[in-house]
Amino acid sequence: MSHEVPTWFTDALSQSYDAAEIEVDGVRVAYRAWGKSGGPVAILVHGGAAHAGWWDHVAPHLTAGHRVIALDLSGHGDSGHRETYALEAWADEVMAVAAAESDLPPVLLGHSMGGFVVLTAAQRHGHAIRGAAAIDSPVREMSPEARAWVKRKHVPGHRVHPDRESILAHFRTLPADGASLPYVHRHLAVGSIREVPGGWTWKFDPHIFLRARMEPEDLAEAVCEIALIRGERGMATTDITDVVAERLGRDVPVTVIRDAGHHIMLDQPIALIAVLQTLLGQWRIA
Known part of the structure; x- marks a missing residue:
């Protein structure tokens, strides 16, 4: 596999964005936005332990x-931390960012745990949302990031690494x-770390994983449009997407991205971009 960085990726990263932040329930929520302000917004929501930079190339x-807006949920990236975390609080953060940018109903697009967040927002604020799509969100299972942490007997702190390259x-x-594109992987890694006394550590709060799953009984009908996207080798298997459709009480379109794993923006980003462009076109405000 060639490791040459393609033009579409470097062009995307060269695009400037507006950095902003708002306060939601006493916590600072940071976000970045591309494109003209004042019109309809699309909110991109990252997964557990990730950050807004996961969408920089998308x-x-x-x-x-x-x-187009990508936010750092509380406990992630450059946003503040909370004493406790919940999908409902994260959903309210998403809606607060959308309201700060436009009076029009937003489109919400969330990956993995972020998909749980947008589905929660669709249930709580469906009349104020144009459409919501969950990207390889394994409802009925704990997200892979969360499983790796909570299987331990306690929530550990972060190790401090001596230098930037080692972390x-x-x-x-x-x-x-192994299919992750190396240039995307590197970019996401760089945005995941912060310098602290004695070295470098990760930005996310490990306590986010104490409430990072969604059970079928957490799903309920939503009045806005809903779509599901899954990777062919991902975690949102056919039985999981069937459960989501059943709980939502209607047919829900499911798009399968071929030869993609759970982190579709890392191994099949162009295909993901095409699917998201299609959804945004279908859900565009007339």
């Missing part, structure tokens, strides 16, 4: 007709997938 390709070498996706 968001600039979605700006035709939308202001970057430890960056892993869970589950691991």
Whole structure:
């Protein structure tokens, strides 16, 4: 496999974005936005232990007709931390960011745990949402990131690594997938770390994993449009997407991205961009 960095990726990262933050229930929530302000917005929601930068190579390709926003959920990235975390609180953060940017109903697009967040938002705020899509979100199972942490007897703190390159070498996706594009992997790793006394550590709060799953009984009918996207080798298997459709009480379109694992933006980003562009076109406000 060639490791040459393609133009579509470097062009995306060269696009400037507006950095902003708001306060939601006493906690600072940071976000970045691409495209013209004032129009309809599309909100990109990362998974557990991730950050807004997971969308840097995707968001600039979605700006035709939308202001595209990627936020750091509380406990992640450059946002503040809470004493406890819940899908409901994260959903409210997403809606608060959308309201800060536009009075029009947003489109919500969430990956893995972020898919749980947008489905929660669809249930709580469905009348105020244009559409919501969950990307390889394994409802009925704990997210792979959460499983790796809570299987331990306690929630550990972060190890401090002596230098920047050593911590970057430890960056892993869970589950691991050898198909991840190395230039995307490196970019996500760089955005995941922060300098602290004595070295470098990860940005996310390990306590996020104490409430990072969604059970079928947590799902209920939502009045907004719903779509599901799954990787062919991902975690949102056919039986899981069938459960979601059943609980939502209607047919829900499911798009399968071929030869993609759980982290679709790492191994099949162009295919993911195409699917998201299609959804945004279908859900565009007339």
